[in-house]
Amino acid sequence: MSLLLKIPELLALGCLAAYAADEMTLYELLPPETHQFAITYDVTATKEGAPFFLNPIRKGSVATKERVIERSTGVALEFETVSGQDNTDFIKVHLPAPVPKGGETRIRIFKTYADAKSYYVKDGVLVFDRPFGIRRDVVVLPAGWELTGSASPGIVSTQEDGRMRISFLNDRDDQLPVKITARRLP
Secondary structure, three states: OOOEEHHHHHHHHOOOOHEEEEEEEEEEEEEEOEEEEEEEEEEEEEOOOOOOOOOOHHHOOEEEEEEEOOOOOOOOOOOOEEEEEHHEEEEEEEOOOOOOOOOOOOEEEEEEEEEOOOEEEEOOOEEOOOOHHHHHHHEEEOOOOOEEEEEOOOOEEEEEOOOEEEEEEOOOOOOOEEEEEEEEEE
């Protein structure tokens, strides 16, 4: 099912990022030859009365394996892909109830993106080149790779499973330019 919505209609329904709070995105890079990364997006819908939340699918990316849960209960939420103006697609999440006055609805969106233009290997170097528009983002490198560079400052740590993790804080009013490079461990 495809539904065409215009940006003013979306704003009136309180469904765009301007009505979201407490956002964080986790990007888990899958084997680089797949050009895929798993995304876990946590967000809190705060617009009073909003019956649903819209999450844009970035142009150039192909989204698969989508599922959505309410974070406080773990209950699966209904969703669908809808089209907006300028050929922008969204994941439209049906909230369990309209957002109450002074309240919020916390959701988690899972999806896998394939995007060969932003995630690839060139001359043996893994490259993840994707601007981040929200405040908090984390990138986890695939197993067997180590960080060699980052265009923006980040906090680097190692997870229990040995994969490297880079955390970013976007304190700008625009997108944070993120370009990560890595090499395969011997």
